[in-house]
Amino acid sequence: MVALNINGRAVELNADPKMPLLWAIRDFVGLTGTKYGCGRALCGACTVHLDGDAARSCSIMVSDAVGRKITTIEGVSGTVADAVKAAWQRLDVVQCGYCQSGQIMSAITLLTGNKKPSDEDIDLGMEGNVCRCGAYQRIRAAIHEAAQNL
Numbered sequence: 001m002v003a004l005n006i007n008g009r010a011v012e013l014n015a016d017p018k019m020p021l022l023w024a025i026r027d028f029v030g031l032t033g034t035k036y037g038c039g040r041a042l043c044g045a046c047t048v049h050l051d052g053d054a055a056r057s058c059s060i061m062v063s064d065a066v067g068r069k070i071t072t073i074e075g076v077s078g079t080v081a082d083a084v085k086a087a088w089q090r091l092d093v094v095q096c097g098y099c100q101s102g103q104i105m106s107a108i109t110l111l112t113g114n115k116k117p118s119d120e121d122i123d124l125g126m127e128g129n130v131c132r133c134g135a136y137q138r139i140r141a142a143i144h145e146a147a148q149n150l
């Protein structure tokens with residue numbers, strides 16, 4: 001058994017401790033907002049927060065998440081998260097949507113550490129999150145808009 005804390009809830013999973021955290025989140029807990037893209041920490045689709053920081057859940061073993069606060073797109077909340085979600089909706093950022101939970105989780109981490117990021121700060125903070133639809137301009141604009149409301 002592996003004990004995890006996901007979105008403030010204690011869960012016990014009958015899972016291999018070496019299994020990627022992403023599988024635990026999606027297949028064991030049933031939270032499917034976090035996506036699988038590359039499985040190699042290259043695309044950002046699987047981004048969650050570990051103790052508040054963006055992390056690639058495809059490349060973290062379940063055992064390494066024990067004792068840490070895991071937050072997924074379904075459970076993320078607070079002032080920054082609210083500002084990001086509102087800006088995403090207002091600017092209609094999403095195209096196919098596949099990358100977007102990861103984009104939002106990374107944007108929240110970026111804005112939590114830097115309330116007024118420049119374009120360069122955004123490009124740097126978001127560079128690990130790939131969008132196959134090329135929504136980068138809207139993602140950047142939404143981060144600026146969210147920053148104005150913080």
Ligand code: FES
Nearest residue numbers: 037038039044058
């Ligand atoms: S699926 Fe984890 S970074 Fe691509």
Ligand code: FES
Nearest residue numbers: 096097131132133
């Ligand atoms: S919105 Fe389609 S991959 Fe980003």
